[in-house]
Amino acid sequence: MSTLLQGKTALILGVANRWSIAYAIAQAFHREGARIILTYQGERQRATVEELGAEVGAVRILNCDVTKDAEIAAMAEALQAENTSLDVVMHSIAFANREDLSRPFVETSREGFALAHDVSAFSLVAVARATAPLMVNGGAILTLTYLGAVRVVENYNVMGVAKAALESCVRYLAHDLGAAKIRVNAISAGPIKTTSARGIKDFSKVLEGVSAVAPLKRNTDPAEVADAAVFLGSDLGRGVTGNVIYVDAGFQIMALSAG
Ligand code: NAD
Numbered sequence: 460m461s462t463l464l465q466g467k468t469a470l471i472l473g474v475a476n477r478w479s480i481a482y483a484i485a486q487a488f489h490r491e492g493a494r495i496i497l498t499y500q501g502e503r504q505r506a507t508v509e510e511l512g513a514e515v516g517a518v519r520i521l522n523c524d525v526t527k528d529a530e531i532a533a534m535a536e537a538l539q540a541e542n543t544s545l546d547v548v549m550h551s552i553a554f555a556n557r558e559d560l561s562r563p564f565v566e567t568s569r570e571g572f573a574l575a576h577d578v579s580a581f582s583l584v585a586v587a588r589a590t591a592p593l594m595v596n597g598g599a600i601l602t603l604t605y606l607g608a609v610r611v612v613e614n615y616n617v618m619g620v621a622k623a624a625l626e627s628c629v630r631y632l633a634h635d636l637g638a639a640k641i642r643v644n645a646i647s648a649g650p651i652k653t654t655s656a657r658g659i660k661d662f663s664k665v666l667e668g669v670s671a672v673a674p675l676k677r678n679t680d681p682a683e684v685a686d687a688a689v690f691l692g693s694d695l696g697r698g699v700t701g702n703v704i705y706v707d708a709g710f711q712i713m714a715l716s717a718g
Contacts, residue, residue: 463693465492468543470590472498472523473551473603474508478653480603481551482511483681484688489515491689493547498523498534519543525552525582535589545593547692550586550602553579553655555618561660564616575617580624587632587643597640599692602629603684604645604703606711614660626703633701642700644691649679649707672716674709 469488473481474497485495496519499508505522512520519541523534538545555575559567583602590600606612607619608626626645633643650656650665659665670678687706690696705711 461491463491463689463695464488464547467492467546467692468494468496468518469547469549469692470496470498470538470545471549471551472525472586473549474498474511475500475504475654476507477511479551480648480651480653480681480684481549483685484549484551485511485515485517487682487685487689488547488549488692491693493692494518496521496538496543496545500524525585526577528585531585531589535593538590538593543593544595545590546596546598548586548590548594548598548600549688549692550583550600552582553603553618553621555579555616555621555658557658559617560614560658567617572617572620575621576624579618579621580628583625583628584632587636591636591639591641594639594641598642599696600632600636600641600643601688601691602645604629604647605650606647606705606707608647610711612665618659629703630701637700642691642696644696644699644701645703646684646687646691647703647705647707647711648681648684649673649705649710651679651681651684653681669708669710672710672713673707674712677708679706679708 471485495517497512497517498521499505521534523530556571559571604622607615608622629643629645656662684706
């Protein structure tokens with residue numbers, strides 16, 4: 460067992476099932492000696508998250524739907540009441556209506572636009588505001604983003620626009636929270652087959668295309684994203700804030716591929 464996160468407590472939001480990137484991150488944080496706290500989105504997810512939490516020795520499992528201010532506040536209050544201080548907060552949450560991930564972007568509805576931004580971007584601000592006071596020794600806030608924030612990825616649509624907002628939130632939060640020694644960074648992961656990713660039309664074609672073009676000639680393993688989160692969450696990442704780090708087998712550097 461290595462010890463990069465020994466003595467640190469990490470709150471991880473966004474484990475839905477075994478395929479969630481957040482679960483790979485929970486496993487890596489556990490391997491590195493962190494105390495882990497997980498959240499679940501409503502009763503429907505509770506049993507699965509409790510089961511997965513047991514596998515990574517989670518010390519606490521809390522309910523938190525990030526569209527509800529009261530649930531974010533209750534989560535922070537529960538931790539405060541137990542005198543829990545946090546060192547790492549991992550935000551691994553996004554949502555958009557399925558129809559907005561298949562029809563042309565120009566047809567995005569007002570409601571669909573607002574929903575995607577609320578869950579996928581504003582929630583980072585809300586979670587940071589609620590948890591920063593618990594990071595009494597400073598710490599690291601992390602989130603997950605995707606290339607669709609900065610390039611057009613067919614069918615990613617409103618989620619790309621929400622990820623652009625999320626990446627901008629990372630920079631503004633890094634500026635606000637730097638004085639409290641809290642670093643804020645995003646990891647831009649290559650495409651990975653998860654429940655959320657399956658909602659994107661033609662996702663398997665994206666996986667094929669990426670592995671053909673990426674310099675490493677393969678797709679991204681969630682464990683690689685998790686190890687980058689270990690780096691950013693640990694003291695090794697102490698000089699890095701306000702950044703987006705790509706863990707994508709190098710795909711984002713490519714323009715045209717001759718092959
Ligand atoms: P996932 O479906 O396993 O995880 C998404 C999580 O978001 C789930 O746990 C879900 O419960 C949570 N969520 C959605 N709405 C919520 C709400 N209102 N309140 C609380 N939680 C809510 O899929 P994933 O691929 O592991 O996604 C995790 C993150 O990684 C997302 O931000 C996603 O955009 C990002 N990401 C994924 C990929 C990919 O290809 N899978 C690539 C880059 C970035």
